[in-house]
Amino acid sequence: MTMPPSLTHVDASGTAGMVDVGDKQETVRIAVAEGHVRMKAETLDLILAGNAKKGDVIATARLAGIMAAKQTANLIPLCHPLMLSKVSVEISPDPQLPGLRVESMAKLTGRTGVEMEALTAASVACLTIYDMAKAADREMEIGGIRLVRKSGGRSGDFERTDA
Template sequence: MANENEPRLTHLAADGSAAMVDVGDKDDTVRIAEAEGFVRMKPETLELILQGNMKKGDVIGAARIAGIMAAKQTANLIPLCHPLALTRVSVEIEADEALPGLRVRTLAKLTGKTGVEMEALTAASVTCLTIYDMAKAVDRGMEIGGIRVLAKSGGKSGDWTMTSEGVR
């Protein structure tokens, strides 16, 4: 019998099959998660995006809306995620000439029984994918990377923040 204080995969039933976690008895708390990602590209591609000269239109505006929409659809995309009534989703996209490319930072928030890390990650991923889709005609060598949770607050497991040394 496993010690209940030992780390374990929560989406596995006793027999090892996949199972949705029962969150019915958990308390409602304010839960926030932040995530990030990036799209590395040629400097010329970044310049075209920033000037608004892409044939498909406003890359940053479309990617921001795609990320928000994706966060709201997470339960339809990730099999064992609970459908959540998000109260806030934000997507920030900033140019980084040192990359060169665009850095994405997302936030998902709700008051509820389960965390919103997957929603923040989904928002970051789809934002990056949309940037790639809208710019691939001029730069097929773009790289998507760095998708990760930066911070999480609320719930029984407590708060944490990613630092250069690891989780704090």
């Protein structure tokens, strides 16, 4: 009989605490997350033409996402500070949305996963897109922030079935 899932950051008395990963084996761990910013087609055109008042939206959002991944432990209370070996943020236009799609990847060799770092990178990249283009379109919508896949660690690999 399998045990029901439990929360790793909460003990039997309900007290939250940081998970001790000291006994875990170091493995290569990779996580990929995604999100999107839906906007008016005219706003997407403005961004792609490089005419946003605040500057290059896509380059700035990419950099913000990378910087955010490196700050995850400062933002999420029980996350371990990690020595990331790679973070990437790819942003692509989607005229069908219309808007921009964001995919982030975080990687390290360590004792704990990088899902939160990938999710933070995607989230902050989307927030930066909103911030830089809000003068043109305050009705933009951020959505679809989710883990796409992860590998490494005791729990093994995960890939969304609806990705």
